[in-house]
Amino acid sequence: MDSKIRPLSRREMLKVMGAMAAGTALAACAPQATPAPAPAPTEAPKPTEAPAAPTEAPVATAAPAATGANISYMMYVGEMSDDQVKQFNTDYAPIVLERIDPDETRFFAMLAAGNPPDLYRIQAPSIPQLIARNIVKDLTPYFQASPVIKPDDLAPGNYYYFAEDAFHIGKGKIYGMVKDFSEDYSQYVNKTLLDELKVSVPSTTEPMDYDQLAEFAKAATVVEGDKNKVTGWFFETGWMVRTWMLRLMAMDQSLYSEDFSEIKLVDNPEAVAAVKWHFDLQKAKYANSPINPLQNWAGPDFLARLSASVQYGFWFSGFILGNRPPEHPDDDILHIPAPMYNKKRMSPTHAATGTVMTQASKNPDQAWAAFEWYNGKEPAVDRAKSGWGIPGLKSFYALIPEATPAQKQFKDVMLDELKYADAVLQYNPYLLQSEPQPESAAYAKNSEPALLGDMTFEEMLVEIQEEVNAAIKDGKDRMNA
Numbered sequence: 001m002d003s004k005i006r007p008l009s010r011r012e013m014l015k016v017m018g019a020m021a022a023g024t025a026l027a028a029c030a031p032q033a034t035p036a037p038a039p040a041p042t043e044a045p046k047p048t049e050a051p052a053a054p055t056e057a058p059v060a061t062a063a064p065a066a067t068g069a070n071i072s073y074m075m076y077v078g079e080m081s082d083d084q085v086k087q088f089n090t091d092y093a094p095i096v097l098e099r100i101d102p103d104e105t106r107f108f109a110m111l112a113a114g115n116p117p118d119l120y121r122i123q124a125p126s127i128p129q130l131i132a133r134n135i136v137k138d139l140t141p142y143f144q145a146s147p148v149i150k151p152d153d154l155a156p157g158n159y160y161y162f163a164e165d166a167f168h169i170g171k172g173k174i175y176g177m178v179k180d181f182s183e184d185y186s187q188y189v190n191k192t193l194l195d196e197l198k199v200s201v202p203s204t205t206e207p208m209d210y211d212q213l214a215e216f217a218k219a220a221t222v223v224e225g226d227k228n229k230v231t232g233w234f235f236e237t238g239w240m241v242r243t244w245m246l247r248l249m250a251m252d253q254s255l256y257s258e259d260f261s262e263i264k265l266v267d268n269p270e271a272v273a274a275v276k277w278h279f280d281l282q283k284a285k286y287a288n289s290p291i292n293p294l295q296n297w298a299g300p301d302f303l304a305r306l307s308a309s310v311q312y313g314f315w316f317s318g319f320i321l322g323n324r325p326p327e328h329p330d331d332d333i334l335h336i337p338a339p340m341y342n343k344k345r346m347s348p349t350h351a352a353t354g355t356v357m358t359q360a361s362k363n364p365d366q367a368w369a370a371f372e373w374y375n376g377k378e379p380a381v382d383r384a385k386s387g388w389g390i391p392g393l394k395s396f397y398a399l400i401p402e403a404t405p406a407q408k409q410f411k412d413v414m415l416d417e418l419k420y421a422d423a424v425l426q427y428n429p430y431l432l433q434s435e436p437q438p439e440s441a442a443y444a445k446n447s448e449p450a451l452l453g454d455m456t457f458e459e460m461l462v463e464i465q466e467e468v469n470a471a472i473k474d475g476k477d478r479m480n481a
Contacts, residue, residue, distance in 0.1 A: 069366040075355070121353065137361065186311070187213075188316060188334065188335055193305050229291055239317050240439075249425065254426070299316065317410035331406065355375065
């Protein structure tokens with residue numbers, strides 16, 4: 001097997017994927033709004049019929065606000081290029097746009113100083129707390145008046161930006177939108193490698209359940225000496241808690257108490273089962289773990305055929321097509337559906353990287369002009385055509401490339417997954433959910449001694465629960481909740 005590929009660093013790729021830098025302690029800032037607790041999660045609104053998609057890129061015309069202002073936008077340069085900023089400043093003069101690298105610590109420092117960025121790159125797990133703390137602005141009136149971004153055209157990944165309050169995410173006011181998104185629980189498999197291993201290639205139309213995925217990972221694992229030559233399944237450990245949350249949602253349960261004041265893990269049989277599923281795969285070395293570590297990160301290691309499968313969403317197809325060794329066949333890798341829990345087919349996004357406007361923005365109209373441009377005009381068209389992620393607007397789906405057999409296969413599976421993309425995970429508002437989230441970080445800290453036999457599985461669960469509950473208490477104290 002040829003394992004020579006160009007390995008990008010995990011840090012570099014996580015910037016593109018939408019990972020936020022791990023934050024430090026929260027700064028005291030905006031006045032706190034404390035919504036009344038309510039059961040979670042709530043069901044997202046069903047998507048409306050998509051408007052007819054353009055076959056060519058829509059003509060994007062600038063519509064500058066009446067007066068100029070300096071607008072700051074926290075967004076990675078890989079997601080908003082210097083050339084795009086220059087073009088905006090030409091087309092939208094006298095508005096001046098400045099791009100700032102995302103930095104959570106800097107964001108809260110700027111917020112505390114009374115001069116936050118007007119527009120802020122964010123991911124779904126952090127939205128509930130920022131709503132609770134009255135940090136983000138309700139943009140519903142802007143969406144309703146926009147000729148460019150129409151509420152009925154918003155793709156399901158945007159539901160994380162709909163909220164009645166911090167405890168009811170999925171419908172209500174609109175606080176922002178995704179730049180793009182993916183069905184993050186879907187999978188990729190290496191067909192050629194599976195054929196060599198004489199392991200059946202999973203269906204590209206009918207999903208496995210998670211027990212079947214575990215059996216597949218076992219069958220596709222190859223051990224040489226005391227090390228894996230091939231690992232059956234790779235996954236992103238920082239996102240582990242999101243899979244636990246989806247499993248519990250499929251059971252009509254939650255990982256947290258009704259008021260989100262504590263994580264319910266030790267005495268929650270379904271939560272224990274969710275954690276044990278990952279732990280057992282790691283213990284047997286059928287998945288990556290501290291005792292079976294990745295060489296780089298899951299993307300290049302998968303392309304190097306160190307694993308037979310990996311759990312990533314549609315964005316990963318862009319990475320595959322840009323980094324796959326040229327000698328590998330075009331149909332080497334297949335996109336397959338997300339596994340099921342409880343026979344319920346759900347394939348939502350869990351990151352939903354996008355933009356919010358800060359409540360303290362001094363120039364919201366001009367900031368909206370930049371928001372509308374980035375999410376509905378030239379930059380959004382360019383992203384849709386790149387194939388790196390699903391557009392935030394349904395009318396842009398037709399712009400996703402499908403010229404090659406591989407592109408078409410990736411896209412066909414993704415479009416079918418969108419039929420099951422309505423679910424919305426209700427993240428805990430008391431936790432500022434930088435990556436890795438507190439729950440996944442607690443697992444990462446305590447799983448290694450448990451995997452090595454220095455701690456029992458049950459002791460590990462107790463440690464995770466205590467650490468997460470301490471983080472929740474700290475969050476509540478900071479929010480005066």
